[in-house]
Amino acid sequence: MTMKLYGFWRSIATYRVRVALRLKGIAFEETSVDLLAGEQFSPAYAAINQAHAVPSLVESELTLTQSLAIMEYLEERYPTPALLPPLLADRAYVRALCLGTVADTHPLLVPRVRKQLSERFGADAEATEEWARHWLSVGMASLEKALSRRPPSPFVMGEEPGLADICIMSHLVAAQLFHAPLRDAPHLEALRDACSKVEAFAASHPLKQPGAPAA
Template sequence: MTTPILHDFWRSSASYRVRIGLNLKGVAYTSHAVSLPAGEQKSPDYRALNPQGFVPMLEIDGHRLTQSLAILDYLDATHKEPPFVAHDPAERSHILAMALVVACDIHPLNNLRVLKYLGGPLGQPEAVRDDWYRHWVVEGLAALEAMAARSAGQWLNGDGVSLADICLIPQMYNARRFDVALDAYPTLVRVDAAAQNHSAFAAAHPDNQEQPA
């Protein structure tokens, strides 16, 4: 059986999610680093594999899978333990809603291509770009803290890791990178602390990945 290949970038939060998912499911893989600052994701060779020119991309079981949540859904369908979402429809919806606060409402506004557009064609200085970043993080984390209040145990939904936690932890890493104050989000901070002591999350941390020279 061919070992899966994850095309990723060490500090990409979407790639970070997939690394966590692979580790949780116990799927061994090799990593192919794609430098986003150098624009390697836009190269003809990479676009031939992934026309959107994004990371992550996972080559597994003869497939080329893109988009982090779609990849995680595939892993959850093909490797049953631990489950990333609940079987109960209402609980499943709640987990997905929390995950999507990060994946749809925070991250797309703050990813590298948006920040580059703000700084390039729109001519916004770094201080303005950083304020933009923090604004959307704070808005999203405040909502997520309130949503998690009714369901959190050790993790955002009870005492089992879920898709919501997989999405949260990379966002908490990014929040700290941009000096977002986190005191207003005690539930999220507590879950993040639990993740730092979990081997699957720790192994996926950006500091433990191949970094550009």
């Protein structure tokens, strides 16, 4: 049965799940939840995701939320091709890289946080964009440092892309959307170039989704 993905073109959390599904060759249909129009707060969507956020993935009777939890579910349920490495220590390394984006940076950028900054604290559009760019740059500096200690070749865990590549690419895609330049980051640049050549990443890019503005 085809899986159903609830997402939004601009959502980098949805992007992560799209890439994981495509790397694993799992068929899915995406339904757009327009975050800019507030559809995440509709009663119908709240019944699917009580956190009013995308992505949500529905497989038969099961509804999954949180991009990292969804990708780990896919990894356990459909182990081939593997997105996590076989060694325990490597898996911890990959998860640490993932959380650098998923847990540390991304939550600072989501629409509800930017809305609060503007409505409660009076930040104008330029200030909220600058806020996003700041945290994206802090995150990229940290990721670049990590990769410089263990350079990708061409992907984080070697020949095949996996969870770390997906999460790091979601960070770089967000940086692109928020116009946060990639500076002095040769490892991130090389990883971005390698991932961009993979169809699963290219086809999942926010600007390639229905509803996205023409590039």
